[in-house]
Amino acid sequence: MPALQLIDVSKRYRSGDEDIVAVDHAALTLGDDEVLALVGPSGSGKTTLISIAGGLMTPTSGRVIVGEQDITDYSARELTRFRSEHIGFVFQTVNLVPFLTARENLLVVGELVASGRGRRQQAGARADQLLEELGLGHRGTNLPSELSGGERQRVAIGRALMNEPELVLFDEPTSALDTHLGEQVMELIRSEVKGRGTAAVIVTHDHRVTRYCDRVVSITDGRLADD
Amino acid sequence: MRNALRELRRRPQRFLAVTAALVVLTVLLLFLGGLLDGLFIGATGAFRAQRASLFVYSSDANDSVIRSRIPAELRAQVESVPGVRAVGGLGVSLLGARVPGQQDLADTAVIGYERRPAGVPATPPAGSAWADRRLEAFGVKLGQTLRLGPRGIPLRVRGWVSDTNYLLQGALWVAPTTWREVQNASRPDAQFAPGAFQALVVDTADDPATVARRIDDSTGGSTNTLTKDAAILASPGTRQQKSTFNGIIGVTFAVVGLVVALFFALLTIERVPIYGVLKALGTTTRRLVAGMLLQAVIVASVAFITGGLLTYGLTRLLPARIPLLLVESRAITTFAGLVLTAAIGGALSLRRIARIDPVTAIGTGT
Numbered sequence: 001m002p003a004l005q006l007i008d009v010s011k012r013y014r015s016g017d018e019d020i021v022a023v024d025h026a027a028l029t030l031g032d033d034e035v036l037a038l039v040g041p042s043g044s045g046k047t048t049l050i051s052i053a054g055g056l057m058t059p060t061s062g063r064v065i066v067g068e069q070d071i072t073d074y075s076a077r078e079l080t081r082f083r084s085e086h087i088g089f090v091f092q093t094v095n096l097v098p099f100l101t102a103r104e105n106l107l108v109v110g111e112l113v114a115s116g117r118g119r120r121q122q123a124g125a126r127a128d129q130l131l132e133e134l135g136l137g138h139r140g141t142n143l144p145s146e147l148s149g150g151e152r153q154r155v156a157i158g159r160a161l162m163n164e165p166e167l168v169l170f171d172e173p174t175s176a177l178d179t180h181l182g183e184q185v186m187e188l189i190r191s192e193v194k195g196r197g198t199a200a201v202i203v204t205h206d207h208r209v210t211r212y213c214d215r216v217v218s219i220t221d222g223r224l225a226d227d
Numbered sequence: 228m229r230n231a232l233r234e235l236r237r238r239p240q241r242f243l244a245v246t247a248a249l250v251v252l253t254v255l256l257l258f259l260g261g262l263l264d265g266l267f268i269g270a271t272g273a274f275r276a277q278r279a280s281l282f283v284y285s286s287d288a289n290d291s292v293i294r295s296r297i298p299a300e301l302r303a304q305v306e307s308v309p310g311v312r313a314v315g316g317l318g319v320s321l322l323g324a325r326v327p328g329q330q331d332l333a334d335t336a337v338i339g340y341e342r343r344p345a346g347v348p349a350t351p352p353a354g355s356a357w358a359d360r361r362l363e364a365f366g367v368k369l370g371q372t373l374r375l376g377p378r379g380i381p382l383r384v385r386g387w388v389s390d391t392n393y394l395l396q397g398a399l400w401v402a403p404t405t406w407r408e409v410q411n412a413s414r415p416d417a418q419f420a421p422g423a424f425q426a427l428v429v430d431t432a433d434d435p436a437t438v439a440r441r442i443d444d445s446t447g448g449s450t451n452t453l454t455k456d457a458a459i460l461a462s463p464g465t466r467q468q469k470s471t472f473n474g475i476i477g478v479t480f481a482v483v484g485l486v487v488a489l490f491f492a493l494l495t496i497e498r499v500p501i502y503g504v505l506k507a508l509g510t511t512t513r514r515l516v517a518g519m520l521l522q523a524v525i526v527a528s529v530a531f532i533t534g535g536l537l538t539y540g541l542t543r544l545l546p547a548r549i550p551l552l553l554v555e556s557r558a559i560t561t562f563a564g565l566v567l568t569a570a571i572g573g574a575l576s577l578r579r580i581a582r583i584d585p586v587t588a589i590g591t592g593t
Contacts, residue, residue: 047589056507056586077511083585084509091588095504099234108230112509143237159508171589 001067003167003199004030004053009062011048011222022048023059024222030167033197035190037210040219046203047171049219053201054087054169055079067166084112088160088168088198090189092175095156096144102155103127103140109162123162130158134188150181157189161196168193170202174209186212231518235525242522245490246530252483253534253565254541256476260557261542263472265550266395269361270468271459273319273336273393276344279428280435282317282458283442286451290461292319292426299422301449308445310433315342316424318406321396322413324382325374326366333365336396337375337382339406342428347388350402355385362397364547373399376413394463395550480568487523487572495519495576499583506585516577523573527566 011023022045030036040046051057052064055071056079063072071082083089096105103124110123131140134154144152153173160168173189174182190212193200202209210216218225235242268275274282283305288295297305297316306314318339323332337356343349347357358367362384367373372383382399391398401409407419419425429452431438439452453461460466495502502515535558542551 047586051586051589054507054589056589080506080509080511082509083507087509089504089507089588091504091507093500095500095588097230097501097505099237100230104230104233108505108510109508111229163509 002029003032005065007063009059012060021222026224030199035200035213037213037216038203044219045222050169055083086166088165090156090160090170090173092172101141106158106162134158153185168200231521246526248486249530250534253531254538256479256561257538259476261551261553264554265552266468269392269395269550272390274459276391277428280431281429281439281452283427283450283452295425297424304446308441310431310438312432313430315428317426318424320410322376329366334396335399336393337399337409339403347400351385353402353405355383356399356401357386357388358384359391359398360387360389361392378412484568484572487569488575491573491576495579502583503587507588512581515580520570520573523569527569531562531565
């Protein structure tokens with residue numbers, strides 16, 4: 001079963017008197033452990049497309065199916081719950097909660113899904129396991145300000161994997177990192193995603209990232225095209 | 228919720244300014260409330276102590292015991308009204324007393340009584356009095372003989388009573404004959420004949436309001452009968468003090484709400500990016516607002532405890548004559564009001580938080 005299906009998806013905005021087409025009849029199918037790079041210039045519609053795929057935004061027309069769920073007509077409340085249970089996000093500016101430790105930043109997601117003492121203990125164990133796998137076992141009690149850029153990005157990746165998502169969306173994951181660190185992070189992303197059989201979409205400007213992906217799709221003026 | 232607590236614990240300096248502002252406002256609220264309670268209790272103790280449900284004044288007294296006169300014949304009429312169980316005479320004279328060894332006059336209320344109020348022993352022998360402990364601040368001691376009024380009528384302090392003052396004057400509870408002697412000496416133009424009083428305190432067998440109407444009807448409008456609560460509030464200045472202080476206290480609570488609302492509005496603006504991320508991850512608006520409300524309540528609680536201790540310390544430094552009284556009920560209502568107002572102030576950011584779009588977490592491009 002595909003991890004993501006976008007069927008003839010369009011998104012239009014009204015800006016003053018102008019009708020802006022951010023995504024224009026996009027069609028995309030992503031395999032259940034496929035890593036896809038979405039490339040395109042600024043303003044091409046990348047952000048809008050992954051926002052729709054991740055349930056942050058609803059399309060003007062078309063259908064969005066993630067795993068077995070057609071989320072096209074979900075309400076805002078249903079989308080919030082859906083995201084907490086099925087989607088992982090890694091944002092461009094990392095955006096860890098600054099007053100929470102690395103472990104607690106992972107548990108932010110765990111606590112959304114888990115309720116009750118037993119479930120919370122499970123979430124705690126999963127956070128510890130993820131930190132260990134990401135090479136941050138010794139940094140769990142550190143605040144983001146005490147971590148390096150690469151470590152912060154790894155924590156963000158761990159947070160995205162906390163809820164065992166079907167789909168992980170990466171927004172420019174290497175833009176704030178130097179070349180060497182960027183490569184390390186991409187290797188880590190690929191191994192973590194592939195190791196879990198999870199699908200991923202990586203939005204990037206950086207063409208060096210694309211070699212870590214199974215497929216590259218470009219977007220220009222809201223239209224998708226396979227590279 | 229736990230993350231909201233973690234933020235408070237790990238970044239207390241962020242909440243320092245708002246907590247300090249609320250501490251100042253708490254001190255102000257407790258101080259104003261303490262003054263109101265001190266003034267009210269100091270002004271009405273003599274009436275609150277009465278074991279009666281009705282107070283009877285002459286109709287021309289404008290509900291003031293000082294201006295009222297009830298002659299013996301009028302009293303007899305009141306006693307015969309159906310539903311009246313017991314009647315006692317009451318007279319109050321406000322005058323200065325010379326205290327042995329003291330320069331200043333002590334402000335006293337000499338109260339003649341027949342029916343024993345709560346906390347006051349039976350009528351003392353003529354020429355002696357039960358003195359309220361408020362007079363200790365004027366240097367009055369047990370067994371001393373005070374000299375009352377311009378004629379220096381002697382009055383020996385026989386024992387102490389508490390919370391029985393009238394209009395912030397230290398009460399001296401005396402026999403009716405002693406009161407008449409003091410009153411007639413200080414007001415030769417308005418003599419009270421034997422059996423006459425300023426007011427009557429009435430215990431009823433029926434509904435007090437009904438009996439009050441019967442009393443005023445049976446005296447042909449010569450009396451104005453008030454319930455105990457109404458009589459307490461009718462004490463000179465009491466109602467005005469209450470409404471003035473309550474107005475200031477209300478405005479202070481509004482300032483508390485404003486301070487908290489402003490603080491959390493600014494904090495919300497600062498938190499927009501992180502709220503956007505948390506919403507993108509699946510955190511509900513309700514959870515974010517609940518965390519903020521918890522922080523508002525904790526900040527208000529800490530401010531109350533700190534402000535309460537500060538106020539308590541301040542009251543210890545004030546002279547005993549300042550009528551400031553910290554009572555438990557005032558502390559409870561101030562705490563509840565503070566927490567509620569802070570929560571309402573915090574909740575004003577609800578709309579702003581609800582409008583944060585999780586898409587903001589994914590950059591600004593299209």
